[in-house]
Each structure stands twice: as structure tokens, then as C-alpha cells.
Amino acid sequence: MTKTAAVFLAEGTEEMEFSITYDILVRGGVKAQSVYVPAEGAPASPPNGMVTASRGVKLGVDTTLADLEKEGLATVDALIVPGGVGGANTISKNPSVLRLLKGAYEQGKIVGMICAGSLAALEAQIGVNKAITSHPSVKEKLSSSFQYQESNVVVAGPLITSRGPGTTFAFALTLVEKLMGAQVCQEITAPMMLSQEHL
Amino acid sequence: MTKTAAVFLAEGTEEMEFSITYDILVRGGVKAQSVYVPAEGAPASPPNGMVTASRGVKLGVDTTLADLEKEGLATVDALIVPGGVGGANTISKNPSVLRLLKGAYEQGKIVGMICAGSLAALEAQIGVNKAITSHPSVKEKLSSSFQYQESNVVVAGPLITSRGPGTTFAFALTLVEKLMGAQVCQEITAPMMLSQEHL
Numbered sequence: 447m448t449k450t451a452a453v454f455l456a457e458g459t460e461e462m463e464f465s466i467t468y469d470i471l472v473r474g475g476v477k478a479q480s481v482y483v484p485a486e487g488a489p490a491s492p493p494n495g496m497v498t499a500s501r502g503v504k505l506g507v508d509t510t511l512a513d514l515e516k517e518g519l520a521t522v523d524a525l526i527v528p529g530g531v532g533g534a535n536t537i538s539k540n541p542s543v544l545r546l547l548k549g550a551y552e553q554g555k556i557v558g559m560i561c562a563g564s565l566a567a568l569e570a571q572i573g574v575n576k577a578i579t580s581h582p583s584v585k586e587k588l589s590s591s592f593q594y595q596e597s598n599v600v601v602a603g604p605l606i607t608s609r610g611p612g613t614t615f616a617f618a619l620t621l622v623e624k625l626m627g628a629q630v631c632q633e634i635t636a637p638m639m640l641s642q643e644h645l
Numbered sequence: 646m647t648k649t650a651a652v653f654l655a656e657g658t659e660e661m662e663f664s665i666t667y668d669i670l671v672r673g674g675v676k677a678q679s680v681y682v683p684a685e686g687a688p689a690s691p692p693n694g695m696v697t698a699s700r701g702v703k704l705g706v707d708t709t710l711a712d713l714e715k716e717g718l719a720t721v722d723a724l725i726v727p728g729g730v731g732g733a734n735t736i737s738k739n740p741s742v743l744r745l746l747k748g749a750y751e752q753g754k755i756v757g758m759i760c761a762g763s764l765a766a767l768e769a770q771i772g773v774n775k776a777i778t779s780h781p782s783v784k785e786k787l788s789s790s791f792q793y794q795e796s797n798v799v800v801a802g803p804l805i806t807s808r809g810p811g812t813t814f815a816f817a818l819t820l821v822e823k824l825m826g827a828q829v830c831q832e833i834t835a836p837m838m839l840s841q842e843h844l
């Protein structure tokens with residue numbers, strides 16, 4: 447069975463974090479899907495099928511949150527929340543996203559969060575009192591509810607968190623390792639011209 | 646005057662190389678624009694204003710090659726060719742792109758190429774007999790016309806080349822350094838959670 451990962455995407459998502467994660471999941475043999483999360487009160491789909499990411503890159507939507515909710519989590523093996531302040535705020539305040547994240551975590555499915563995306567762990571109340579990391583700019587909001595760490599990637603059961611664009615390669619490879627195994631992870635590293643120092 | 650960079654984009658462009666470069670240019674204060682390059686005989690704009698990148702990420706087009714040609718190079722400070730075999734083939738075989746690259750290079754404007762994108766230097770016959778790098782998969786095509794190097798980033802006058810997704814942070818920061826100065830480059834590195842080992 448092909449493994450499937452849903453990567454949430456909203457206006458203001460960090461484009462490097464989104465693209466690196468999506469791309470590396472696909473290189474690792476995972477079926478990645480971008481799932482559009484509308485701002486409160488906005489239509490289910492974005493205008494022209496695209497969002498404008500945090501630095502202006504336009505990213506297309508594969509499916510919508512409404513569709514993911516209809517389908518449920520049965521065919522999803524991982525849920526990912528990228529950063530970018532605007533995008534992470536929209537995603538981590540959305541009640542449907544929080545329900546899906548909590549459900550996935552409780553079923554032991556992989557839940558990945560990076561940068562300001564880690565705020566979703568607080569909002570969904572998953573992994574509380576366990577290890578977490580995030581972009582330093584949101585550390586203060588997290589440090590009383592979690593065991594905050596400064597590592598590039600933190601694995602705490604099914605919750606995998608990371609720090610920012612510069613740690614996204616390591617984050618995405620950890621997701622691939624958990625979903626597909628260490629061997630796959632190793633095979634895809636060299637062709638990307640990634641050296642060990644990146645990881 | 647704001648500096649402007651045009652980043653070529655085609656079906657099959659490598660999404661990490663495109664997004665990291667675009668994002669970091671914008672973080673560095675450069676106005677980045679994606680310029681769609683159609684395959685031979687295809688319409689000037691892609692369907693729905695998006696291309697499908699090499700691993701399935703959908704990337705939106707800011708402007709078209711036809712528009713860039715009309716405007717000319719007067720307001721452009723840098724031209725960038727990302728990799729991804731399919732995208733790099735389309736971009737590096739397009740006669741208008743090659744004219745623009747040659748013109749920019751001869752005027753001393755920054756010309757950046759990464760991964761299979763370095764094939765455009767061969768096709769445009771720019772920087773011949775000077776230092777170059779690329780993804781190893783296209784090394785053979787380049788090594789008789791250039792001084793091929795294995796470094797992550799190679800600067801040979803206005804031509805800046807690099808190797809693949811894992812070297813794109815270093816590539817993009819070199820572009821920012823050349824366009825905006827070393828100070829800007831330093832300022833944007835830490836917030837991205839990039840450590841020195843990435844560079």
C-alpha cells in the first residue's frame with residue numbers, strides 16, 4: 447500500500463518548508479497531497495486554485511480541507527503543518543484541522559509540524575508535556591506546555607517537530623524514515639546533493 | 646532602486662530549487678518574478694496559470710517569457726535557471742531564453758544556474774572555458790567546454806552555478822550577496838535556522 451501524507455497549505459505558508467517537505471516525501475515514495483485550509487469565513491477553495499505563500503511564491507492546491515474531512519483519516523498516514531506565521535495561524539486555529547490532528551495523533555499516525563506550525567500542537571493539545579521544538583519566535587508560547595528543545599528535529603512518539611526552512615531537509619527525511627524506513631531515506635539523500643552536515 | 650531577479654519556470658522544474666531561490670531572494674530584498682517558459686509549440690501561458698514541478702508541487706507563474714522579452718533586460722538584475730531535468734531541458738533549449746541569458750551575461754548581470762539548469766550555459770555558450778558546476782548527472786555534457794568543479798557553489802564572473810536541492814540555500818545566499826551585499830546575506834541567515842554547515 448502506498449503511504450499518503452497530507453500537507454496543509456494556507457495563505458502565507460512558508461514556501462520552502464512546504465516545497466521541501468512535499469518534494470522529499472515524493473522522492474521517498476510517499477504520495478503527498480496539499481490540503482488547502484481557508485481562513486475563517488473564506489470559501490473552501492482559494493481563488494484560481496492557488497495560495498500566495500509567505501514570500502510570494504504561488505502554490506497550487508491538490509485538495510481541500512472539506513474533502514479531507516469527508517474522506518477521513520483511513521487512507522492518510524501522516525499530517526504535516528508547515529510554518530510561515532500567516533499560514534500557521536490559519537491552520538492552527540481551524541477546528542477541523544485540530545480534530546484531524548488529534549485523531550491522527552491518537553491513532554499513532556505521524557504528525558509533523560515545523561517552524562510556527564508547532565503552534566498546532568498547543569491548539570490541538572497533542573504531545574503535551576512531551577518534547578517539542580519550533581521556530582524560536584514561538585518558543586515562549588510552547589515552553590510552559592511542552593519540554594521545549596533546541597534540536598533541529600525532535601521526535602516524541604508520533605509527533606515530529608522542527609525549527610525552520612534551514613532544518614526542513616532533516617525534518618522531511620525524518621518523516622520519510624518513519625514512513626518508509628531508513629534505507630529509502632539513505633537512497634534519496636545523495637542525489638539531492640545533501641551532505642551529512644545538513645542532517 | 647529595487648533589484649529584480651527573473652526565475653525561469655517550466656513544467657518539470659525542481660520545486661525545492663525554485664522555491665528556495667525565490668524565497669531567499671525576497672528575504673534579501675530582491676523582487677523575484679517567476680517567468681514561464683513554454684515547451685516548444687505550447688501556448689505562452691500554462692493551463693490555469695500553474696506548472697507541475699518535478700515532484701508534483703504546483704507552482705504559479707508571475708509572468709511569461711513573451712512579456713519578459715517585450716520588456717527586455719533594462720529592469721532585470723539577475724536571471725536564474727533552476728534544475729529538474731524536464732524543466733531544465735525546456736528552458737535551456739528555448740532560443741529566447743538563450744538570447745536573454747547571453748545578453749545578460751555580456752552586460753555583467755548575474756546569471757545563476759543550478760543542477761541540470763547549468764546546461765543552459767552550454768546551450769547559450771556563456772562562460773565557456775571558465776569554472777562551472779552542476780548536478781553530477783549532467784557533468785559529462787559540460788566537462789569538455791568548461792572547467793568543471795565539484796564545489797557546492799562556483800562563481801565565475803557573473804555566472805554563478807550550483808549542484809542540486811541540497812546546495813540551493815548556499816546558491817541563493819550567494820545570489821543575494823552579489824545583488825545586495827554580504828551584510829544582508831548575514832542578516833537573513835539566522836532567522837531561517839540555517840547553520841554555517843549548510844553554506
